[in-house]
Amino acid sequence: MAFFRPRVSREAEVRYHADQEISKRFPELLDKAREAEATLRELRAAGADDVELMAAGIAFDKALTEALRAAEAGQRATFGVKSYDDRIARRKAKATPAGAMWTSEVERLRTLREENRMWGIPRIPRPVPATR
Numbered sequence: 790m791a792f793f794r795p796r797v798s799r800e801a802e803v804r805y806h807a808d809q810e811i812s813k814r815f816p817e818l819l820d821k822a823r824e825a826e827a828t829l830r831e832l833r834a835a836g837a838d839d840v841e842l843m844a845a846g847i848a849f850d851k852a853l854t855e856a857l858r859a860a861e862a863g864q865r866a867t868f869g870v871k872s873y874d875d876r877i878a879r880r881k882a883k884a885t886p887a888g889a890m891w892t893s894e895v896e897r898l899r900t901l902r903e904e905n906r907m908w909g910i911p912r913i914p915r916p917v918p919a920t921r
Contacts (some may be wrong), residue, residue, distance in 0.1 A: 798868040801873035805866060812863030814855065822852040829909065846910035855883045860898055864891035 821917075828878035865873070882888045883886040 797870050797874050801870055804873055805870040808862040808866040811859055812866050815859040815863055818852070818856040818859050821865060822849065824848040824854045825852040830881040839913050842911050843913060846905060849909065850902065850905055853905065857895065857902060860891065860895045864888070864895050866893050 825845070825848050829842070829849050832841055854894055867887050868879055872879035872882050887896050
């Protein structure tokens with residue numbers, strides 16, 4: 790009687806390799822997000838108008854979203870190819886030091902992005918059309 794380990798699916802392998810490629814750009818994307826944040830802070834300190842602040846806030850949101858996607862890909866790739874198909878393997882990988890580091894980084898970026906979406910992008914009031 791032969792015992793064998795079931796292989797992971799081909800789809801999981803493809804997604805794993807794609808996530809590895811995406812996560813390679815994480816440091817570059819994080820630097821872009823930091824630059825966008827610095828620009829936004831400089832505009833706030835200079836007392837820029839709402840239109841400029843809104844444009845800078847949206848640019849910061851886009852940069853954070855790209856960095857977050859790369860961090861999530863790095864997290865999944867760190868968890869390993871088996872974790873794409875098996876939730877228990879995913880939970881075990883989350884408990885490793887590398888998995889915990891990526892998980893905390895993803896949570897930090899999500900929090901930063903949501904804070905920016907709620908408070909960092911000024912809303913420009915639109916005129917309400919008069920009704921008769």
